[in-house]
Structures are given as C-alpha cells and as structure tokens.
Amino acid sequence: MKPEEILKEAYDPERFRQAGHRLVDELADHLATTLKGEGPAVLPWQTPEQAYERVQKLADTDAETVFSATLAHSIRLHHPHCAGHQITPTAPVAALAGLLSDMVNNGMGVYEVGLLGTAFERHVVKTVAQQFGMDDQADGILTSGGTLGNLTALLAARRAKSDMKSLEQSSSNPFSVMVSDQAHYCIDRAARVMGWGNQGVIQVPTNHRFQLDTEALARSLELARQAGRKVIAVVGNAGSTATGSFDDLNGIADFCERENLWFHVDGAHGAAVAFSNKHRHLVSGIERADSAVVDFHKLLLTPALATALIFRDGREAYRTFAQKAEYLWSDQESQAWYELARRTFECTKTMYGLKIFSILAEHGVAIFEANIDCLHERADQFATLVSQSSDFQLLLPPQTNIVCFRFIGSPQDRVPEHARNELNQSIRTELTQQGSFYIVQTNLQQTTWLRTTISNSMTTPDDLQQLLEKIRNLASTQIQQSKLKTEEAEVLSDKDERLLDRTGDELAEEDPAGG
Ligand SMILES: Cc1ncc(COP(=O)(O)O)c(C=O)c1O
Incomplete structure (x- = not known):
C-alpha cells in the first residue's frame, strides 16, 4: 500500500466506529461478570517471560486480538477478590472520558491546546481545595501521580524557604525535609533528585500506630541543625502507604x-477522605498545609494517573517554576491561570480534568463520599473478622481501607514466631500464583504482614471471609509440606550418621564397585 493509503485506512471513521462498538461491548461484558466475581480468576498469573512471549506472538495479529488478550491476561481490578495495591477500579464513565481524551489529544501545555481541558482542571482543583477547607486563594494543578506531585511540592518548599528563589539559581545549601519513618519512598527519591543526599530526609520516629510522633519533631530538628542541615519542610502522611496511618x-x-517551615501533606492515598463527612476528621489540619497532594487513582475512581497538588497560596505554583520559555509564552511575568505548563513539570499532558469532571457531572460529588464510606466500612468489617479469628493476628485497627494482618496458627497449634515471616511470605506467593485473590505484603519492624487495600466497593464481608479461609488452607498445606521436608531431612541425616558409623570394609561389601 502507498503511504497515503496506509494512513487513510488507519483514520477510517467506519473502521473506528465498528472497532469501538466491539470494544465497548467486550468491556461491558467484562464489567458485568467481573463485578460479580464471575468469569476468570482475579489474577491470571504468568511469569514475565510468559507475558513477553505472549506479546511477541500478538505482534502479528490485529488490534481486536490484542484488546481481547489484554482483557484476558490482565489483573482485574473490578473483581471483588482484588484487594492488593492502592489503585481504584475505574468508574466506567471515567474510562469513556479517557477514550475521548485520547482521541482529541489536547496537549494542555498552553491554553490553545487545552481550552475546555484547562477549564476542567481548574474546576477540579478548586473543588479539591474547597473539600480540604482552604479558601479562594488556594489553587493548584493536576499532575502525573503522587510521586511527581510530592516532588513539585518540595520544589515549592525549597523556593519558599531557602535562598533558591527560582529554578535558574543554584544553591550548595544542604537542605532537608522531615518526615516519618513510614513515608512513601518517593519523598526520599524527591530529596535525592534535588541533590540533598543521604541526609535529605530526616526520619522522625512513629508511635505504635505508625503515626509521626509530633513530640519528637523538636528533637529531630535540633539534631538535624546540629549536623549542619537546613531543614525547610515537614511532610505529614495522610494515609501512610504500609498501614494507612x-x-x-x-x-x-x-x-x-x-x-x-513549609508544611506539606502527602495525602496521595488518604486525603480523599476530605470528600466524606464521616471521615474528614482524619485530615483535620490539612487546610493549614502549604501544599497537599491527593491521588484520584487511589480512592476516587479515576483511571491512573490523576493527582491534584493544591497550594494554600496558589501563587506558589507559578513561583516554583519561574523560568524563561519565550517560545511558549509571550508575557513572562503573567500568572494567567490558564497557562498550565507554567505551574507543572509536564509540558504536554493528558486531560486529567476531563476524567474527574465526567465522574462529577455524571454522579455528583456524592459518589466519592459513597466510595470512601463504603470502603472504610468494609475495612472495619474485615479487621473485625481477623481479630475474631484466633489463628490470625491484626496489626492494628484500620484508619482507612488498608488492613494488615498475618496467619499465626490456632492457639493449639501456633506457628513458632521464627517461622511466621516465611510462612506468610509463601502464602502470599502461592495466592498470587493461584490468582483467586490478590493481596500484597509489607514488612514492618522485621515482621511480614499480609496487606489488603480494599479498593472495590463490590467486595463483600463474605469475600473477605473466603479470603481468610483460603489463607488457612494454604497455610495448612505449607505447614504439611514443611513438616514432610523436615522429616525427610531427619531421615536423611539419620542415614548419614549410620553411614558414618560403619567401617570402610562394611561399605565395600555392600558396594563392591565403589559407586
Ligand atoms: C502515601 C503515598 N504517597 C505517594 C505515593 C506515590 O503515588 P503515585 O503512585 O501516584 O506516584 C503513594 C503510592 O502508593 C503513597 O501511598
């Protein structure tokens, strides 16, 4: 085919219409079965090599085959047995908005290639700021994930609290940020990206509920200053990653x-509770933060990635990225709200605002509250189930939808403490490979915990009871297998001892060939 013909075929509207209808039908069927926990298992486990091999074979097929294979061989977040990492089963309307955004492909870097997308973003940002309890001065951006949102906030902190007043300056000052020992690794990464080195993050101890010990802040600051560090900010966790504290x-x-000091809230996971009347108290004080992030792709039904970074004083965002870019903007000093790239890392970016705005337009802000309340309730129910089961241990009552627990064996048949980490790790590996439930694990103070993030409002207490039962069965098989292995090892070592006791003549008689 001639180049023109190849391209004409690719852009053929009828071809698109038909493929689109087929895909939407397939997705709707997927949704119908998956939400009820019917159809294939939640996790169609395959090794990375198998996945790669499959993809290589798909290269010679067509898009329809690729789409079907993707659905068949991807983890199913809409399945009620999916309770692993912090990622939301998307609201279907937001997925449609994603398709629309991908088709119109508005780049958002400057207003002309954003138009409505830019305005959606403003609306969403203002809605979040309002939910946080901030006033009209507050403003911000939507960006690519909590990791980048946190880095952007710390850049703003550095500009505001140091001698580095713009990106065009450099500084040799050893800056640091204080944060609890439960902070997400992206805070440490951000400090290193900014060149702050090993002491860029000063870890403040946590209490028995893994919350930053505010009493310890003063001492940590003093020690950091004695060590010659210039501390510029404190980051509070609004929902720590491991335990949701x-x-x-x-x-x-x-x-x-x-x-x-600059006060930043890493609310990537939990600041979403600001949308719930019942749970908003958990982020009381966020309205006093200089900056705060929240991920819409964790608890708020939006396809990844979609993060809001809010500044209590919206002007901070412009100051952070003050830099010359004549080819994009004519007036360097202006703080026009609609020139988004002046305030973000990204130049071109996707229409995050459209996805979130579509959810709001279709279902109202109440859907976020409903999701939060439902997931929190489910997590509480699961924690109760765990604590009522004498063969399980609950780490702590959940504050959000994250529940950590471990199998310890029945009171009559306790798994010895030294064997519990390995047992729980192998339970989790086996669960993943069997694929009937998806949960993850975390290590806290040398102890391995199974970790669930109950992200799907379709997950019922019965599903969670089934999860415990499944873990019990896996544990019993694993214990049986390791007993067998120990017995085999004992038999073998007995045999070795008997062999050692025998004389060379006796052995030679049994095996004249000396084999
Ligand atoms: C508390 C916290 N902060 C930041 C992040 C990073 O967010 P993202 O994955 O959107 O970059 C996470 C992700 O799990 C998190 O739990």
Whole structure:
C-alpha cells in the first residue's frame, strides 16, 4: 500500500466506529461478570517471560486480538477478590472520558491546546481545595501521580524557604525535609533528585500506630541543625502507604508555624477522605498545609494517573517554576491561570480534568463520599473478622481501607514466631500464583504482614471471609509440606550418621564397585 493509503485506512471513521462498538461491548461484558466475581480468576498469573512471549506472538495479529488478550491476561481490578495495591477500579464513565481524551489529544501545555481541558482542571482543583477547607486563594494543578506531585511540592518548599528563589539559581545549601519513618519512598527519591543526599530526609520516629510522633519533631530538628542541615519542610502522611496511618496534621501545622517551615501533606492515598463527612476528621489540619497532594487513582475512581497538588497560596505554583520559555509564552511575568505548563513539570499532558469532571457531572460529588464510606466500612468489617479469628493476628485497627494482618496458627497449634515471616511470605506467593485473590505484603519492624487495600466497593464481608479461609488452607498445606521436608531431612541425616558409623570394609561389601 502507498503511504497515503496506509494512513487513510488507519483514520477510517467506519473502521473506528465498528472497532469501538466491539470494544465497548467486550468491556461491558467484562464489567458485568467481573463485578460479580464471575468469569476468570482475579489474577491470571504468568511469569514475565510468559507475558513477553505472549506479546511477541500478538505482534502479528490485529488490534481486536490484542484488546481481547489484554482483557484476558490482565489483573482485574473490578473483581471483588482484588484487594492488593492502592489503585481504584475505574468508574466506567471515567474510562469513556479517557477514550475521548485520547482521541482529541489536547496537549494542555498552553491554553490553545487545552481550552475546555484547562477549564476542567481548574474546576477540579478548586473543588479539591474547597473539600480540604482552604479558601479562594488556594489553587493548584493536576499532575502525573503522587510521586511527581510530592516532588513539585518540595520544589515549592525549597523556593519558599531557602535562598533558591527560582529554578535558574543554584544553591550548595544542604537542605532537608522531615518526615516519618513510614513515608512513601518517593519523598526520599524527591530529596535525592534535588541533590540533598543521604541526609535529605530526616526520619522522625512513629508511635505504635505508625503515626509521626509530633513530640519528637523538636528533637529531630535540633539534631538535624546540629549536623549542619537546613531543614525547610515537614511532610505529614495522610494515609501512610504500609498501614494507612494518618499523622496528626494539626500538631505538625503548629510545629511548622512555630519553626517557619513549609508544611506539606502527602495525602496521595488518604486525603480523599476530605470528600466524606464521616471521615474528614482524619485530615483535620490539612487546610493549614502549604501544599497537599491527593491521588484520584487511589480512592476516587479515576483511571491512573490523576493527582491534584493544591497550594494554600496558589501563587506558589507559578513561583516554583519561574523560568524563561519565550517560545511558549509571550508575557513572562503573567500568572494567567490558564497557562498550565507554567505551574507543572509536564509540558504536554493528558486531560486529567476531563476524567474527574465526567465522574462529577455524571454522579455528583456524592459518589466519592459513597466510595470512601463504603470502603472504610468494609475495612472495619474485615479487621473485625481477623481479630475474631484466633489463628490470625491484626496489626492494628484500620484508619482507612488498608488492613494488615498475618496467619499465626490456632492457639493449639501456633506457628513458632521464627517461622511466621516465611510462612506468610509463601502464602502470599502461592495466592498470587493461584490468582483467586490478590493481596500484597509489607514488612514492618522485621515482621511480614499480609496487606489488603480494599479498593472495590463490590467486595463483600463474605469475600473477605473466603479470603481468610483460603489463607488457612494454604497455610495448612505449607505447614504439611514443611513438616514432610523436615522429616525427610531427619531421615536423611539419620542415614548419614549410620553411614558414618560403619567401617570402610562394611561399605565395600555392600558396594563392591565403589559407586
Ligand atoms: C502515601 C503515598 N504517597 C505517594 C505515593 C506515590 O503515588 P503515585 O503512585 O501516584 O506516584 C503513594 C503510592 O502508593 C503513597 O501511598
């Protein structure tokens, strides 16, 4: 085919219409069965090599085959047995918005290639700021994930609290940020990206509920200063990654005000509770933060990635990225809200706002509250189930939808402490490979915990009861197998001892060939 013909075929509207209808039908069928937990298992486990081999074979097929294979061989977040990492089963309307965004492909870097997308973003950002309890001064951006949102906030902190007043300056000051030992690794990564080195993050100890010990802040600051560090910010966790623990944000805000430090809230996971009347109290104090992030792709039904970064004083975002880019903007000093790339890392970016706005337009803000309340309730129910089961141990009552627990064996047949980590790790490996449930694990103070993030409102208490039963069965098989292995090893070592006891003549008689 001639180049023109190849391209004409690719853009053929009828071809698109038919393929689109087929795909939407397939997705709707997928949704219908998956939400009920019917059809294939939640995790169609395959090794990376198998996945790669499959993809190589798909290269010679067509898009329809590729789409079907993707559905068949991907983890199913809409399945009620999916409770692993912090990622939401998308609201179908947001997935449709994703298709629309991908087709119109508005680049968003400057207003002309954003238009409505830019306005959607503003609306969403203002809605979040309002939910956080901030006033009209607050403003921000949507960006590519909590990791980038946190880095952007720390860049703003550095500009505001140091001698580095723009991206065009450099500084040799050893800056640091204080954060609990439960912070997501992206805070440490952000500090290193900014060149702050090993001491860029000062870890503040946590209490028995894995919340930052606000009493320890002063001492940590003093030690950091004695070590020659210039501390510029404190990051509070609004939902730590491992356990979903919420720091005392008001306590941190008080401290930051006293010490003139930037206060950032990493609410990537849990700041979503600001949408719930019942659970908003968990982020009380977020309205005092200089900056805060929340991921819409964790608890708020939006396809990844979609993160809001809010500044209490919206002007901070412009100041952070103050830099010359004449080929994009004519007026370098202006703070026009609609020139988004002045405030973000990204130049071209996707229409995040459209996906979130579509959910709001279709279902109203109440859907976020409904999702949060439902998931929190389910997590509480699961925690109760675990604590009522004498062969399981609950790490702590959940504050959000994250529940950590482990199998310890029945009171009559306790698994010895030294064997529990390995047992729980192998339970989780086996679960993953069998694929009937998806959960993850975490290590805290040298202890392995099974970890669920109950992200799907379709997950019922009965599903969670089944999960415990499944773990029990796996544990019993694993224990049986390891007993057999131990017995075999004992038999073998007995045999070795008997062999050692015998004389060379006796052995030679049994095996004259000396084999
Ligand atoms: C508390 C916290 N902060 C930041 C992140 C990183 O967010 P993202 O995966 O959107 O980059 C996570 C992800 O799990 C998180 O739990």
